[in-house]
Amino acid sequence: MSATASQAAPEASSPQAASAAAAKPAIDSQADAYSGAEMVIKALVDQGVEVVFGYPGGAVLPIYDALFQQNSLRHILVRHEQAAVHAAEGYARSTGKPGVVLVTSGPGATNAVTGLTDALMDSIPIVCLTGQVPTHLIGNDAFQEADTTGITRPCTKHNYLVRSVGDLPRTLHEAFYVAVHGRPGPVVVDLPKDVLQTKGSYLEKDQVVHRSYRPQTEPDPSAISKAVDLLAAAKRPIIYAGGGVINAGPEACRLLTELVHLTGAPVTNTLMGLGAVPGSDPQFLGMLGMHGTYEANLAMHDCDVMLNVGARFDDRVTGRLADFSPNSIKIHVDIDPSSINKNVMVELPVVADAEAALRALIAEWKRRTPPSPKAQEAWWKQIEAWRGRDCLSYRQTGEIIKPQYAIQRLYQLTAEQEAKAGRKTYITTEVGQHQMWAAQFFKFEQPNRWMTSGGLGTMGYGLPAAMGVQIAHPDALVIDVAGEASILMNIQEMSTLAQYGLPVKVFIVNNQWMGMVRQWQELLHGARYSESYSASLPDFVALAEAFGAVGIRAETAGDLDDKILEMMEVPRPVIFDCCVAQEENCFPMIPSGAAHNEMLLGPDDKAAKPISEEGMVLV
């Protein structure tokens, strides 16, 4: 990327003052040296921002004007503001840096709301700048006015309305601080147009200290020592790690893997945590939860000590709460104290950053004499028996491509290429069965390679997220594993791919159904398939071509590998229409309201285990 963090602020000023600014170059922090819009650019550059995902409009024109007159920041013009936020999320999750969004007032801001909610649920650091009508018009139902701070209050970690240019630099720096510190999340800064056009003095980043927000990051040593006591005495331990470890960074993931090896305990990851330990690690049991593996869920159910690091006992993970891991002592490491004892009561809370906590756990473990490796022998024997059920198996017979087969081949061919040629693979997904199959069949050896909408489950996430990933990693192979229904929710972003030459691959697992909806209707609603058929689909190959991309279609199992390899070779964006068996269901499945040990393993299981009334009301 062209941008560098250290570059000086743009010298040219807003058009009205351009000549004056040219005559008298601006000096940092000099009184009234910058317009609000210029301060925005300067603050972003000072914060190390390289790229902004945005869409212009009346209220943010001063910022677009300032963008035009500098070359430190790259702007990516999306085709819908929701996509700008998802792209920033993809950027953030694949780099560990905050993602930045710039949208106009009114509809620009309201379009961003789904993305902001998504980022809040999945704890993704985002700074979203929204335009606002000038301060004197606020409250007057002015053209393109929306109460943006009101609308986004429940879907951001924090938000600000900047009422005067004097507050602007402090607010911008604070927004970045809040977005990335503690449990990360989206922060909105609402910028009235007159504030952007007024001159004021800039504050440097390190001149700004937040008044109140100081999340605890270091663990309480006595809690760490108790945790190690419990882990060392465990006969049936399990480590359950989530997105918090990914958010804490690659070093936290390395430490987690080290702790797993030191303790000899099995480890499972949440949907958000995939990649926190290498997918090929023999101690890794796969993903847990509603569509998790048999071995992971039963090990959670039967363990005697559970160490949760950076996960939040989400209902997709716990199943029926009353029967969730009924006989275990639970340790919960989380940076957000409100995650502790929210759904599941735990015996030992540890409020800390995952990296700090893992480092302390390892140090404490190493101080002790290690327990005999024999202690867990019976446990591992049991786990191997569960593994023997081979819960992800499916049968690929005949020429109709099974969706599981499609995804498994996609995984294997990309993994082989990565091993041979070193080309990194990043996977994003939409939402539905294809998402769960991708989570089941891809083995992520590293963190930050997997981006999916977990908490909100936002169809339309994958394509824009892939865009953001590809911007951050221009040489990588970035694939959106999509469903034919989800992809239509942000398909307009194909145009963005074309504009910036982003060679994202959209791999549509086309079952011609909203498969996940169809599956629930089959299992819970007497196979009454109400409105879940994907009728009138576009010809995805022709659609790709219409967007200036490459279209590839695979219809037979025999053709699949060659077509996937062709897709991987094309240095351009691709839509891959993978026509798969229509009525395949995603197993294993813990129906909502059921416990971990009431899992459905396959189609024959469903009659034996009818779904409860209480389960029916759950989502």
Add this chain to the structure above:
Amino acid sequence: MSPLQDSVERRTIAVLVDNEPGVLARVIGLFSGRGYNIESLTVTEVEREMGLSRITVVTTGTPQVLEQIKAQLDRLVPVHRVADLSLQGPYVERELALVKVSGIDDKRVEALRIAGIFDAEVVDAGLDFFIFEAAHRPDKLDRFIELMKPLGMVEMSRTGVVAIARGKDSL
């Protein structure tokens, strides 16, 4: 597993926040969005130079919900401190009410007599009405108001609870 206690408790919680626009909406939105109860909520600036406001919120819930409420409040960005006064030890709770009673003859005399018992001050009066001001613990205020109802209470305004811990230590 600590046992799930389902008994509902009442708590008075003090919250020190930055006095910035939207902070009250944030607190109220937290309660409504997550389905927590608010029995009473008061807020005003308490430290002008520091720009700090104090919110006193009286809420009810199971111990688990109450812990959640405090944790959720504490993680709001403009919140400096959250103190569970009910849990921490003895504390003083006060609420102020203005009570308008209209009537003549016996009822009027009786209203004035009871107001005297409750240390309520007359802040306005006419030949056929009184306005009383009373400041007490909320339950005592409830009692006063109950007694005023049959004596011709036509209107009443209460501030909601403010509270402070006993002893010399500060929040």
